[in-house]
Amino acid sequence: MWIFDKTARRRHHDGHKGDGLPSRHDTAVESQRSGSREIKVVRRVLDANDMLAARNRELFAAKGIFTLNLMSSPGSGKTTLLEKSLARLMPDLRCAVIVGDICTTQDADRLAASGAPVVQINTDAFGGECHLAAHVIEKALTGINLDAVDLLIVENIGNLVCPAEFDIGEDRRVVVLSVTEGEDKPAKYPLMFRECDALLLNKIDLLPYLDYDTAKTLISIEQIHPGMPVFQLSAKSGEGLEDWLAWIRAQINAKKKAPSS
Amino acid sequence: MHEMGIAMEILDIVQASIPADMADVRVQRVNLKVGRLSAVIPDSLRFCFGVAADKTAAAGAALVIEEIDVAARCNDCHHEWTVETPVFLCPACNSGNTEMLSGRELEIVSIEIAEEEPPHVDL
Ligand SMILES: Nc1nc2c(ncn2[C@@H]2O[C@H](COP(=O)(O)OP(=O)(O)OP(=O)(O)O)[C@@H](O)[C@H]2O)c(=O)[nH]1
Ligand SMILES: [Mg+2]
Ligand SMILES: [Zn+2]
Numbered sequence: 153m154w155i156f157d158k159t160a161r162r163r164h165h166d167g168h169k170g171d172g173l174p175s176r177h178d179t180a181v182e183s184q185r186s187g188s189r190e191i192k193v194v195r196r197v198l199d200a201n202d203m204l205a206a207r208n209r210e211l212f213a214a215k216g217i218f219t220l221n222l223m224s225s226p227g228s229g230k231t232t233l234l235e236k237s238l239a240r241l242m243p244d245l246r247c248a249v250i251v252g253d254i255c256t257t258q259d260a261d262r263l264a265a266s267g268a269p270v271v272q273i274n275t276d277a278f279g280g281e282c283h284l285a286a287h288v289i290e291k292a293l294t295g296i297n298l299d300a301v302d303l304l305i306v307e308n309i310g311n312l313v314c315p316a317e318f319d320i321g322e323d324r325r326v327v328v329l330s331v332t333e334g335e336d337k338p339a340k341y342p343l344m345f346r347e348c349d350a351l352l353l354n355k356i357d358l359l360p361y362l363d364y365d366t367a368k369t370l371i372s373i374e375q376i377h378p379g380m381p382v383f384q385l386s387a388k389s390g391e392g393l394e395d396w397l398a399w400i401r402a403q404i405n406a407k408k409k410a411p412s413s
Numbered sequence: 414m415h416e417m418g419i420a421m422e423i424l425d426i427v428q429a430s431i432p433a434d435m436a437d438v439r440v441q442r443v444n445l446k447v448g449r450l451s452a453v454i455p456d457s458l459r460f461c462f463g464v465a466a467d468k469t470a471a472a473g474a475a476l477v478i479e480e481i482d483v484a485a486r487c488n489d490c491h492h493e494w495t496v497e498t499p500v501f502l503c504p505a506c507n508s509g510n511t512e513m514l515s516g517r518e519l520e521i522v523s524i525e526i527a528e529e530e531p532p533h534v535d536l
Contacts, residue, residue: 188441188525193430197422197445197519282415314415317452317519342499343452346513375500378509 201318204286208321211293212304218404219304221320223344224328225337226310229354231259232387233328234307238266240397245404246300250292251307252284259307271295283314286321303404312341316348324403330355335368342376350381352396357386419453419519420461426521427471435526440471442525448481448518450499455480474524483516 260272327348338345385392483496487503
């Protein structure tokens with residue numbers, strides 16, 4: 153059972169309360185000392201991104217779209233997982249995908265086979281960025297008929313650090329970790345595992361061939377992000393996929409029921 | 414890895430924070446707060462900012478970074494502590510019902526602008 157907290161998802165919910173930070177152009181001269189003059193600014197550095205993310209979030213709410221931001225290190229299985237998930241979700245949910253990649257359109261081609269509209273973002277064109285920012289998503293949205301979408305999934309750039317810092321307006325963030333990456337990844341990249349709402353532990357079909365200790369990962373997750381749901385699955389064999397898909401459906405239904413304010 | 418993008422955001426905010434009546438000023442210092450759990454490496458941010466600020470009003474400005482500890486609070490026993498390793502279970506009662514109080518900051522606190530030489534008054 154999962155509870156959908158009705159407050160709109162916003163990044164930096166952690167240690168970053170809806171503080172009353174002043175917005176743009178709210179500067180004032182604070183003090184004068186010899187030789188220099190200090191001007192108070194007090195602005196979040198990612199204010200511009202956060203504002204665009206909020207705009208995306210409003211658009212999703214207005215269109216009744218539930219948005220997932222899928223993140224992981226390169227090759228943990230995001231695209232494979234999406235291919236399998238879309239095949240099972242598409243019959244009753246209208247899905248669309250935005251996929252970020254530093255170059256190539258291979259992921260987009262694989263995902264387009266599902267029949268879902270897919271927009272590929274090559275961040276090369278944006279300076280080889282290591283993450284998708286809110287303005288990039290906003291631009292990608294113009295390539296999708298939003299009136300015909302219930303679930304939008306964003307496959308972020310393969311990277312366990314940078315995407316954690318950038319809100320794109322999503323409802324939920326999900327991190328994929330494959331068992332071949334080692335048990336220590338949550339402890340090495342705590343921000344990502346704290347910022348996400350669920351963990352997909354992928355490639356469990358390989359466990360018989362590895363020394364991977366699943367219990368260690370679960371203990372580590374419980375320390376870094378107590379209570380975060382963990383789904384152990386194999387995108388390849390399909391094992392464990394049902395629980396993850398049920399979670400998505402539960403989240404979507406909860407958002408629909410939550411009073412939109 | 415995204416420090417250049419962050420440096421450019423900082424530069425935008427710095428430039429927008431210079432009062433309109435103070436054209437042609439030189440920014441000497443930019444004071445920042447960076448939480449220890451933010452995905453920013455201070456040294457590489459300083460380097461990127463130096464590159465980004467070249468030929469602007471903030472060229473040569475020092476990026477002064479105050480690193481903020483990760484602090485958490487237990488919602489069950491109300492214990493508050495500084496998180497040294499990424500473990501968010503309450504050290505007092507082992508509850509997982511905890512929340513972060515600080516450590517995710519990435520904020521510009523203020524900028525410092527070089528004062529023009531006061532006009533010299535001959536008596
Ligand atoms: N054995 C096994 N292999 C998998 C599984 N999921 C994905 N793979 C393989 O892992 C490799 C990478 O998978 P992708 O789906 O491309 O990974 P990705 O996260 O989308 O990669 P990037 O987009 O490049 O970051 C491919 O060779 C997949 O076939 C799984 O559950 N089990
Ligand atoms: Mg992929
Ligand atoms: Zn406690």
